[in-house]
Amino acid sequence: MKRKLLSIAVLVVCGLSKLQAQDHVYSQFYNAPNYLNPALNGQFEGDLRINLIYRNQWSSLPGNQTYLTFSADYKMPSLGGGLGLLVTSSNEGSAYLRKLNISGIYSYSVDFDNAVLSFGLQAGFTQREIDYSKIVFGDQIDPIDGIIPGAVSGVTLPEYNNKYFFDAGAGANLVVGSFMAGIASQHINRPNESFTGSKTTLPVRISAHASYRLSLDPYNMDDNAAAVIPSVVMYTQAKSSSVSTGCQYKYKGANVGLWYRSGTKGGSDAMVVSLIFDLFVRRDSYDKVRLGMSHDATLSKMQYGNTSGTSEAALSYETTLPSRANTFPGRSRRSNSRRCHEFY
Incomplete structure (x- = not known):
């Protein structure tokens, strides 16, 4: 009952006019590269990459939050980078606050003797929608018995239950030797996401990330060589x-x-354990299927016993297209630096 009332309290707050929320983040950030930073678009070994990642957050709470992101990116050497598509869908809470974003991405890379610098631009449209009939307001709750069956709230609801707006982002990423660092900014146009006539701008989300590949065999530059890769990812919104x-x-x-x-x-928020397996790797034509799994053990005041933590699953596929297999033989390096895909 306590957990149910906690969910109701959250929904009462969310059910008010502004309904402003923060973007979700993935624990497997490396398996959602285009969501992390549009500059990582097209930064992989083959010609075509398809990623799918699903997050089920706090599964034991009523009205848990679920997120799904699909991305596809395609290398375009004639344009100096790649083109990508990013689709993100979310469903938050028992009020069914849904968000769908569809964006296109263009990335461009510059190679130096021992470094690769890439830039990414992202632009698309977002739809937000809410089912007001699912929200429980304060005048529908009895302080002793909880929810009053059949009670009708006297709250004046906003006129509209959906909102469409243009959304844009940008990012940059640098790989120097065995070190990689990047920064990205989303909602840089600060779109109005309000369901009411008042203006409520979506806050800019800034993410920064850095990784270092410490090879356990310094004489082996192959991507499959044993390595330890420490990373840090920071988000602010x-x-x-x-x-x-x-x-x-x-x-x-x-x-x-x-x-x-x-x-x-x-x-503290969580401890995360992750596992990745590369399956069906074909080196002759470069095909790879990747399966990723992770679980977050909640460390915050919400406690793991109340939430059952958060689980993620990811699936990706990379391939070399037959029509381009001989066009760019060997995928030769234009610099001595590693590539982004070697850090995850």
Whole structure:
């Protein structure tokens, strides 16, 4: 009953006119590269890459939050980079606050002797929709018995239950030797997301990330060589912020990671365990299927026993198209630096 009332309290707050929320973040940020930073679009070994990632957050709470992101990016050497498509869908709470974003991405890369610098631009449209009939307001709750069956709220609801707006983002990423760092900004046009006539701008989300690939065999530059990859990812949006730190151990087709994520104001949020397996790898034509899994153990005041934590699953596919297999033989390096895909 306590957990149910907690959910109701959250929905009462969310049911008011502004309904402003923060963007979700993925624990498997490396398996959602285009969501993390549009500059990572087209940064992979083959010609075509397709990613799918699903997040089920706090599954034990009523009205849990679910997120799904699909991306596809295609290398375009004639344009100096790649073109991509990013589709993100979310469903938050028992009020069915849904959000759907569809964006296009263009990225451009510049190669130096020992570095690769890439830039990405993202633009698209977002739809937000809410089912007001699912919201429970304060005048529908009895302080002793809880929800009053059949009670009708006297709250005046907004005239509209959906909103469409243009949304844009940009990012940059730099790989120097075995070090990678990037920064991205989303909602840079600060779109109005309000369901009412009043203006409520979506806060800019800034993400920054850095990784270092420490090879356990310094004489082997192959992507499958044993390596430890420590990383840090930082997010900030309005008054909300988080920092994820941890490392992965990568060897051949397996990758094991352990992460700690802090919450706003420095509190603990979660410990994350991740597993990645590269399946059906064909080196002759370069085909790869990747399966990723992770689980967050909640460390915040909400407690793991109340939430059952958060789980993610990711699936990706990379391939070399037959029509281009001989056009760019060997995918030769134009610099001595590693590439983004070697850090995850």
